[in-house]
Amino acid sequence: MDKPVNNRAWFLVLPVLVLVAFSAVIPLMTVVNYSVQDTFGNNQFFWNGLGWFQEVLESDRIHAALGRQLLFSAIILFIEIPLGIFIALNMPKRGFWASLVLVLMALPLLIPWNVVGTIWQVFGRVDIGLLGHTLAALGLDYNYVNDPVDAWATIIVMDVWHWTSLVALLCYAGLQSIPDAYYQAARIDQASRWGVFRFIELPKMRGVLLIAVLLRFMDSFMIYTEPFVVTGGGPGNATTFLSIDLVKMAIGQFDLGPAAAFSLIYFLVILLISWVFYTVMTAQRETL
Amino acid sequence: MRARSLAAGFVIAALLMLGLLAWLILLVPAEDGVREWTGSLNPGGWMAWTFPTALFFWVITALLLAFTWAAIRFPETPRKGVLGILTTRGDRLFISLLGSAFVNLAWLGLGGAPAWGGLLVSLIYAAAVFRWV
Numbered sequence: 001m002d003k004p005v006n007n008r009a010w011f012l013v014l015p016v017l018v019l020v021a022f023s024a025v026i027p028l029m030t031v032v033n034y035s036v037q038d039t040f041g042n043n044q045f046f047w048n049g050l051g052w053f054q055e056v057l058e059s060d061r062i063h064a065a066l067g068r069q070l071l072f073s074a075i076i077l078f079i080e081i082p083l084g085i086f087i088a089l090n091m092p093k094r095g096f097w098a099s100l101v102l103v104l105m106a107l108p109l110l111i112p113w114n115v116v117g118t119i120w121q122v123f124g125r126v127d128i129g130l131l132g133h134t135l136a137a138l139g140l141d142y143n144y145v146n147d148p149v150d151a152w153a154t155i156i157v158m159d160v161w162h163w164t165s166l167v168a169l170l171c172y173a174g175l176q177s178i179p180d181a182y183y184q185a186a187r188i189d190q191a192s193r194w195g196v197f198r199f200i201e202l203p204k205m206r207g208v209l210l211i212a213v214l215l216r217f218m219d220s221f222m223i224y225t226e227p228f229v230v231t232g233g234g235p236g237n238a239t240t241f242l243s244i245d246l247v248k249m250a251i252g253q254f255d256l257g258p259a260a261a262f263s264l265i266y267f268l269v270i271l272l273i274s275w276v277f278y279t280v281m282t283a284q285r286e287t288l
Numbered sequence: 289m290r291a292r293s294l295a296a297g298f299v300i301a302a303l304l305m306l307g308l309l310a311w312l313i314l315l316v317p318a319e320d321g322v323r324e325w326t327g328s329l330n331p332g333g334w335m336a337w338t339f340p341t342a343l344f345f346w347v348i349t350a351l352l353l354a355f356t357w358a359a360i361r362f363p364e365t366p367r368k369g370v371l372g373i374l375t376t377r378g379d380r381l382f383i384s385l386l387g388s389a390f391v392n393l394a395w396l397g398l399g400g401a402p403a404w405g406g407l408l409v410s411l412i413y414a415a416a417v418f419r420w421v
Contacts, residue, residue, distance in 0.1 A: 008360060010356070026335070029335060029341075029345060030335045030336065032341050032344070032345075033335055033336045033337055033338065033341045034336060036338065036340065036341060037336060037338065039336075042332075043332050043333075043336070044331070044332060045328055045336045045338075047326035047327070047338060049326070049403075050396055050403055053393065053396055054396055057393065057396060057397040058397075265393065268386070268389050268390065268393070271386060272386060272390070275382070275386065279373055283373055283374075
């Protein structure tokens, strides 16, 4: 890269900037304004300085929600990434079955979040749901409405069902791009199946795996609709993740100040992750 | 010719920004001749503006304008710093601003008083970003 960058083309995105300002920047500015003030309604605001930020940073309730959020993201990454790789390795490489499997794998990704939530909400019910009823018939004491462990299990299985396909499809694309010559060389060297995976397939999937991990982390860190539909954050606060807690605080309790401070911190974390994601993706493109 | 019209455009933008700042200062409510800097700029009005938050966005807008001008006036080559990624001045500004937010939050979370201490740390951080990233 020896040529200086000419940034004048940026002026062409000004119309988009106006639209984004209308739909995102101005609301965000309002949130910033709310985050340093207190209100009792009636659009009257009183200065509170950085008090809400202090409160949010020290709040046990938000620390607990953050803990649950990180635990959730860690668990689903721990399951979905290896499972996605395993499925991708076993998917047919070409022919009719390859096309059929690709379509079947893509199906869960096409379903809207709230529908996924509703499907699992009904599926898990002990009275009418197939899963809940079957587990009860097997003598298992399963009830996601009352039991925190069951609620967590249901939400995790739901997320795995919904999103493992994405990891599998990304890995599949990575695997398909490996030329046959690599496998032929491995056969000549009498490499074991594990050796082929460890030294050919895994290194070649590194790029797509990184994208999969970041995408799944970001999505799961912002998850709202599915757990909200299935458990509503309960039982108690067992499945109250950051976004559910935020909505409770802002709309349920009308605590605009703390909710604004909370959402700004949440926004900054997401912005940081998005930046890392973008940087990693562009760095990868440059090395290709 | 184009360079001149561009410069004129940015001079007008700078004047508008100064005018905006003056207008914001005029909007600050005053009681018995004493300005209440944290008072509402538009009581009961849209977006609940205060002077400190308005100044915050004014500074960011001014920085964006200044960096836009600099990017056009002094074209640059992206460079690789300690992070191992290619960055332009704009990228370094973004890293500085985003990092500063976290620096200030950390300052606040660690019980740091006064609040401007966090600002001071983030200025040092920003200088480091522009030097080494």
